[in-house]
Amino acid sequence: MAERSTAAVDVADTSGEEPLTAKAGKATDDGAKAEKVSGGEQDAAGTDEGAEAIEAQPPELHSGHKLARRYRLEECVTRLDGFSSWRAVDEKLRRAVGVHILPADHPRARPVLSAARSSALLGDPRFVQVLDAVEENDLVYVVHEWLPDATELTTVLANGPLEPHDAYQLVSQVSQAMAAAHREGLSHLRITPGSVLRTESGQYRIRGLAVMAALRGISCESPQRTDTEAIGALLYAALTQRWPYENDAHGLTGLPKGVGLIAPDQVRAGVHRGLSELAMRALINDGATASRQEQPCTTPEELAKAVAAMPRIRPPETTFSTPPPYQRTGFQQGSYRQSSAHNAQSHRVTQSVPTPPPPLQSRTGRALKWSVSALLIAALGLGSWQLADTLLKRESDQEDPGNSQTSGGAAKKPTGKPIKIVDAGEYYPDGQPQHADQAKDTYDGDPSTFWGSKSYHEGPELNPAFKKGVGLVYDLGSKRQISGASIGLHFVGKRTAITLYGAHSLSPSEPLSSMRRLGTGDTSGSVAKIKLKKPANTRFVVVWITAMPFAPSDGYTDPGYRQGVTEVSFTS
Secondary structure: OHHHHHHOOOOOOOOOOOOOOOOOOOOEOOOOOOOEOOOOHHHHOOOHHHHHHHHOOOOOOOOOOEEOOOEEEEEEEEEEOOEEEEEEEEOOOOEEEEEEEEEOOOOOHHHHHHHHHHHHHHOOOOEOOEEEEEEEOOEEEEEEEOOOOOEEHHHHHHOOOOOHHHHHHHHHHHHHHHHHHHHOOEOOOOOOHHHEEEOOOOOEEEOOOOHHHHHHOOEOOOHHHHHHHHHHHHHHHHHHOEEOOOOOEOOEEEOOOOOOOOOHHHHOOOOOHHHHHHHHHHHOOOOOOOOOOOOOOOOHHHHHHHHHHOOOOOOOOOOOOOOOOOOOOOOEOOEOOOOHHHHHHHHHOOOOOOOOOOOOOOHHHHHHHHHHHHHHHHHHHHHHHHHHHHHHHHHHHOOOOOOOOOOOOOOOOOOOOEEOOOEEEEEOOOOOOOOHHHHHHHOOOOOOOOEEOOOEOOOOEOOOOOOOOEEEEEEEEEEEEEEEEEEEEOOOOOOEEEEEEEEOOOOOOOOHHHOEEEEEEEEOOOEEEEEEEEEEEEEEEEEEEEEOOEEOOOOOOOOEEOOEEEEEEEEO
16 A cells, blocks of 8 residues: 555646646646646546546556556556556566556547657656556556655645655755746646656655646646746645645645635745745735735746755754663673572672682792793794785785786786777766766767766755766777776866776676776866776776866756766876
8 A cells, every 4th residue: 555655646636726826837748638637537527528538438447457568567556537557567667657548539538648748758856757658459557657665745744744855855855946947948847746756765755747737737827837826835735734725635625715715834844934925925816915915926946046045954963861870780700690589698698719820939939920021022022023024015016906917927017108998988876877978978089079967956966866977988909908098078077086996798687886986087178088096907998077167058958066077098
């Protein structure tokens, strides 16, 4: 049951469906006709399109059915308005996935297909990714990620309101993610506590971007304002454990009827004042807040900037409980714990301590002590000399940590000669490549061609929660001794940090922790030169980038922290 609650798309939830402005815009910018929301899904069902959606029966499917001879259906989690949602297994990649299924003649089939494909093109890791969108055998189905280790915000709030730092992270991450989506022309229109997941690392991910609204036939005249108000409702609920409308929804109690919208810090004591005002600015989009004459936030971009302008809220310090004072136990050396009566008796009886033998005070005893002392000193000196001699020999003869010894057994001195690169590819241990087809442009001899990374919102150091780093791996053809590397960089900026690792193949699956670290370096210029402390023998070299400068948009990639690699060379 926990797995179902964290991974199934919340398309069946009809509670809390009427926020202040969520009555109008499009889920996507593809122009697909969608049903207008006016008061609730029950009213919308009165339209012709809504009637057709209800009349369209979901396909007769069952557990064990396979789609495309690949996706095996396991459990139906939603059946509504002619479509169904399933937990399934991708037998090709051996992983759990979620699947939405509609008949191909369903009135919402085309909008759903278009919305899913538009969402898949975004590729933002802050959203639950669409993996496939197919029309086949009179069916339309959309395959998306399944996150069994994540928890719905609905479940999190059922245990109580969030701490200020957690609420700050929630509104910051969700507003930034939706701002990026709206820049690409994508809306959500169904942001609720059931559509936001929190991972074990404390990151928030949004599911159902564009697809959820298309499945429900929801459209909107002001999608940015609707999504902004929905984020404000999330923040309000996170601070107060109350839903900011009169009706109960998402397992939360609504506000008292007839009193209007009350600021969070007036609903519950101890609420962070800045976050309370931020929630009001997002919720009251047609006027200023009640406490201060701040401008309302009408778009996710404005809300994200308002969050960034706040003083950063630090996480609470870890509290360590004081250990209890030491308690003397009733255990005695050489015996198990005995009964209290026996212990009391044993405490009363004082055992006699045997008198130690007299020390060696005679002339023979003193001579024996000096002889033993001299032998110990001689043994220690001899042992120290042998140990030092062994360490010196080992230091001169042993190979370095990077296996810098040649096959003949003698280490070669660095020559500085270039080493030919035979092949190259991307290294992406998280399963999310950058532009793998451009890897060969980094050793083609043409500085105008390059491999480029995607843009990231945090930097120069990448946030390990979203991306630990980006990398390339090079094949030198055979095991070669390398002493240094030169990496040409496309973008010049604050900082680029690069580390070299010795790998076992051109497409390594092992983590960096199992590889040999060869060398590291950073630069603010256009070339990063890395010199190894000791030459290393390896055939495959991973170039791992963990910090990148900020770069503006070039017409193909959004502005953000990113880097490009023009030419890479290794020297022996």
